[in-house]
Amino acid sequence: MIxxxxxxxxxxxxxxxxxxxIGVGFTCFVPFIMGLVFGEINPALDFLVxxxxxxxxxxxxxxxxxxxxxxxxxxxxxVVSSSWLVAMVLSAIPLYLSxxxxxxxxxxxxxxxxxxxxxxxxxQDLDHLSYAHNxxxxxxxxxxxxxxxxxALAFFMKGGAGSFKMYVGxxxxxxxxxxxxxxxxxxxxxxIVYLIIGTLALGVVxxxxxxxxxxxxxxxxxxxxxxxxxxxxxxQSQNILYYHSLIFxxxxxxxxxxxxxxxNLHYQLWRGNHKELRKNIETRTFLLxxxxxxxxxxxxxxxxxxxxxxxxxxxKGFFQLISGHTTTGYMTIYAQQFxxxxxxxxxxxxxxxxxxxxxxxxxxxxxxxxxxxxxxxxLKQDIRRLAFPEHxxxxxxxxxxKTVFLEDAQARAVLLITMSYITIYVLGALIxxxxxxxxxxxxxxxxxxxxNVGFSCGITDASMPTILKVTYIIQMWAGRLEFMSVxxxxxxxxxxxxxx
Amino acid sequence: xxxxxxxxxxxxxxxxxxxxxxxxxxxxxxxxxxSISSVELINNAKNYNGNTVVYKxxxxxxIMVRGEYAWINVNDDKNAIGIWIKKELIKDILxxxxxxxxxxxxxxxxxxxxSCVEHGGDLDIHAQSIIKISSGSKISxxxxxxxxxxxxxxxxxxxxxxxxxxxxxxxxx
Numbered sequence: 112m113i114x115x116x117x118x119x120x121x122x123x124x125x126x127x128x129x130x131x132x133i134g135v136g137f138t139c140f141v142p143f144i145m146g147l148v149f150g151e152i153n154p155a156l157d158f159l160v161x162x163x164x165x166x167x168x169x170x171x172x173x174x175x176x177x178x179x180x181x182x183x184x185x186x187x188x189x190v191v192s193s194s195w196l197v198a199m200v201l202s203a204i205p206l207y208l209s210x211x212x213x214x215x216x217x218x219x220x221x222x223x224x225x226x227x228x229x230x231x232x233x234x235q236d237l238d239h240l241s242y243a244h245n246x247x248x249x250x251x252x253x254x255x256x257x258x259x260x261x262x263a264l265a266f267f268m269k270g271g272a273g274s275f276k277m278y279v280g281x282x283x284x285x286x287x288x289x290x291x292x293x294x295x296x297x298x299x300x301x302x303i304v305y306l307i308i309g310t311l312a313l314g315v316v317x318x319x320x321x322x323x324x325x326x327x328x329x330x331x332x333x334x335x336x337x338x339x340x341x342x343x344x345x346x347q348s349q350n351i352l353y354y355h356s357l358i359f360x361x362x363x364x365x366x367x368x369x370x371x372x373x374x375n376l377h378y379q380l381w382r383g384n385h386k387e388l389r390k391n392i393e394t395r396t397f398l399l400x401x402x403x404x405x406x407x408x409x410x411x412x413x414x415x416x417x418x419x420x421x422x423x424x425x426x427k428g429f430f431q432l433i434s435g436h437t438t439t440g441y442m443t444i445y446a447q448q449f450x451x452x453x454x455x456x457x458x459x460x461x462x463x464x465x466x467x468x469x470x471x472x473x474x475x476x477x478x479x480x481x482x483x484x485x486x487x488x489x490l491k492q493d494i495r496r497l498a499f500p501e502h503x504x505x506x507x508x509x510x511x512x513k514t515v516f517l518e519d520a521q522a523r524a525v526l527l528i529t530m531s532y533i534t535i536y537v538l539g540a541l542i543x544x545x546x547x548x549x550x551x552x553x554x555x556x557x558x559x560x561x562x563n564v565g566f567s568c569g570i571t572d573a574s575m576p577t578i579l580k581v582t583y584i585i586q587m588w589a590g591r592l593e594f595m596s597v598x599x600x601x602x603x604x605x606x607x608x609x610x611x
Numbered sequence: 612x613x614x615x616x617x618x619x620x621x622x623x624x625x626x627x628x629x630x631x632x633x634x635x636x637x638x639x640x641x642x643x644x645x646s647i648s649s650v651e652l653i654n655n656a657k658n659y660n661g662n663t664v665v666y667k668x669x670x671x672x673x674i675m676v677r678g679e680y681a682w683i684n685v686n687d688d689k690n691a692i693g694i695w696i697k698k699e700l701i702k703d704i705l706x707x708x709x710x711x712x713x714x715x716x717x718x719x720x721x722x723x724x725x726s727c728v729e730h731g732g733d734l735d736i737h738a739q740s741i742i743k744i745s746s747g748s749k750i751s752x753x754x755x756x757x758x759x760x761x762x763x764x765x766x767x768x769x770x771x772x773x774x775x776x777x778x779x780x781x782x783x784x
Contacts (some may be wrong), residue, residue, distance in 0.1 A: 151710065153758065156754075158763060159758075160765060161760050166769060167768055167769050167772065170772055238708050239671075239708055240707070242710065320675055320677070321674070321681070323673055347671070347672055347684070349684065349693070352693065353691070354683055355730060355735075357731055416724055418732050420728070424729075444734070445653045447654055448734070451654060452656065452725075499672060
């Protein structure tokens with residue numbers, strides 16, 4: 112028998128949702144100030160209105176649903192998944208008011224793409240967008256990459272059992288520090304330190320390659336936020352191709368890789384434990400996977416003679432590959448070139464890289480390296496079980512921050528999430544095919560959306576069917592939250608209508 | 612009379628025969644003068660690779676000077692393409708497209724590269740000549756009074772709500 116949620120469940124969810132909404136409201140003041148500083152009055156007003164709407168909604172929710180009780184698992188998961196939807200709608204308001212989006216759905220698509228660090232975009236005339244709106248597009252990945260609930264945990268909550276449930280609901284099942292609030296604050300500390308370093312590094316490179324100092328540091332901050340948070344948004348329509356610079360590409364690659372590494376690994380490196388980088392199952396799997404997928408891409412590009420020499424092949428092929436594998440989505444070629452020039456084999460290599468994704472507990476999307484590593488370890492264990500005598504106890508261990516013995520339940524959970532990812536990749540592709548797009552294009556775009564990559568082969572456009580826009584929004588959302596909290600929200604809705 | 616007509620017909624046929632071989636030449640020169648869109652260039656990059664093309668659009672973003680040359684990015688409303696151009700040829704460009712300005716509209720004639728060997732495989736155009744079609748300008752925006760009114764209204768609502776809440780908390784004890 113399904114139990115119908117009670118009023119107190121809704122009040123608890125509403126209260127915490129209100130806190131997240133207030134957080135979104137306060138964040139709107141960053142581009143508001145930016146707009147005032149750069150003399151962009153109308154964009155600044157767009158953000159003032161949006162901030163006020165968010166604050167008003169948040170205050171009403173926290174007051175009407177006032178509670179001091181902790182969240183249970185179901186409530187925590189529902190708060191997280193619904194927070195992302197509420198944040199999407201509220202953050203879309205200033206973008207829609209900018210006049211650079213054809214519909215409110217398009218601006219919702221953009222904010223969901225930003226928060227989930229995907230990077231697919233429906234913006235019109237990006238090259239004339241204001242600094243304030245452009246900053247907001249890039250601030251989205253910076254907030255969503257670390258986690259919307261993690262902001263609320265780090266800055267607006269006191270801690271407790273409910274906090275951990277929200278933390279887990281946002282696909283972060285690894286605690287770096289014993290206290291979840293301290294963990295959330297540490298994640299933000301890492302991100303802000305990297306933001307300063309990244310902005311300075313890219314800003315200096317920007318000045319050296321001929322950008323005006325003001326633009327160099329603005330672009331530096333934006334490209335860092337979307338690069339470290341593996342989103343792939345850029346301030347100009349040509350993406351990274353705009354800069355025509357090898358050094359800019361190299362620095363961007365470094366930040367993409369840094370962003371796709373586990374925050375726990377960053378913590379170990381900060382503590383001086385450099386050995387972890389070499390021993391960790393994720394970094395090893397990541398290295399092997401990059402080598403394998405790049406090999407496929409290289410064969411594909413070489414077979415068709417897409418690039419005239421090895422150096423160019425490496426520069427173009429590796430940049431797109433590492434960008435796809437870290438699920439960033441930065442591009443130094445045009446979207447149409449993927450389909451028209453790269454050929455099927457190179458695209459298959461790229462799709463595999465996108466589907467596998469970066470490390471767990473990072474800003475990256477996709478299946479994640481930890482899961483891929485565990486699946487191979489489980490496979491190895493099963494093969495050894497077959498080879499050994501029946502009564503032999505076969506153990507399998509791996510290193511992830513510490514030595515861990517692989518258990519069947521862990522392997523089962525990993526396979527379940529992996530299967531969910533593969534299912535969502537295929538479902539999105541089927542809907543794309545249903546809308547009249549070719550199979551490979553649809554699979555490419557669907558994988559890109561669900562793995563939160565942001566590469567486009569040309570399907571993502573303001574003129575694409577509404578059903579496909581909604582499909583990609585759901586894919587980006589479910590992929591970023593790794594399904595559990597999304598399933599919990601659907602379960603909650605079903606229980607609300609069918610429960611007794 | 613008949614001989615006059617025959618003579619006229621003969622003259623016309625001769626003119627047509629003379630003009631037919633000239634048609635492709637005329638067509639080519641017409642095509643050359645026509646600018647090619649970014650979509651056409653990107654989608655059929657292999658066909659245009661190494662050819663001299665004419666491309667028209669708005670100069671956007673920053674002009675990035677690199678030694679004797681510079682990069683400008685020119686957007687034709689669909690895509691922006693990087694143009695590698697001699698520094699001395701861009702002296703006339705005064706405005707580049709951004710939130711606060713419409714960039715100069717320029718027409719570039721140059722060599723199109725699908726994957727430029729000189730520039731790490733970028734799709735670009737090496738400009739041989741540039742013509743400024745029209746000058747850009749600063750964009751001035753009138754302050755949106757509707758948004759100001761909305762912001763003021765919302766501020767009042769937040770204040771009212773806050774006062775109500777304070778009063779409620781006092782009453783509740």
